[in-house]
Amino acid sequence: TPLSIAYHDKEWGVAVHDDTRLFEFLILEGAQAGLSWETILRKRENYRAAFDGFNPAKVARYDERKIAALLNDAGIIRNRLKINAAVTNARAFREVQQEFGSFDAYVWRFVDGKPLRRKRGQALAAHTPLSDALSKDLLQRGFKFAGSTICYSFMQAVGIVNDHDPSCFRYREV
Secondary structure, eight states, X not given: OHHHHHHHHHTTTOOOOOHHHHHHHHHHHHHHTTSOHHHHHHHHHHHHHHTGGGOHHHHXXXXXXXXXXXXXXXXXXXXHHHHHHHHHHHHHHHHHHHHHSSHHHHHHGGGTTSOEXXXXXXXXXXXXXXXXXHHHHHHHTTOSSOXXXXXXXXXXXXXXXXXXXXXXXXXXXX
């Protein structure tokens, strides 16, 4: 669709170092579990509004009343587990920020600050040993909806892994 083409051509795989944007992708990738990314892209602006611009400090303070309001918001995926996970993840995200100075410093250390590139002929993976390691660490830190496949999608989205096909025009650009 035009929405997914624009996402691919302008955003997917571009290195993200802003904590708010990293939090956004972490929450959206968790919301996407079991659904298509197209569904999430269509609801992305609604998510931004519903989750206070993905400000992790604000989301970490959500109470039952706010969660109930989110469960009634038709603009987002109204799944109690996913919404509760977003709040839990905001709290864990803040703890990571305190420990490492930023979530960016934490997550990019998994690749020594340099994006990994898919090699010519290498199949597109659903998860890797690297996403397994990130998932394990996040889960130990209390994150939810942070399985290896979700982590790999997150890593692709924020440019930790450049999974554009080497023949794609974006491969060299990102």
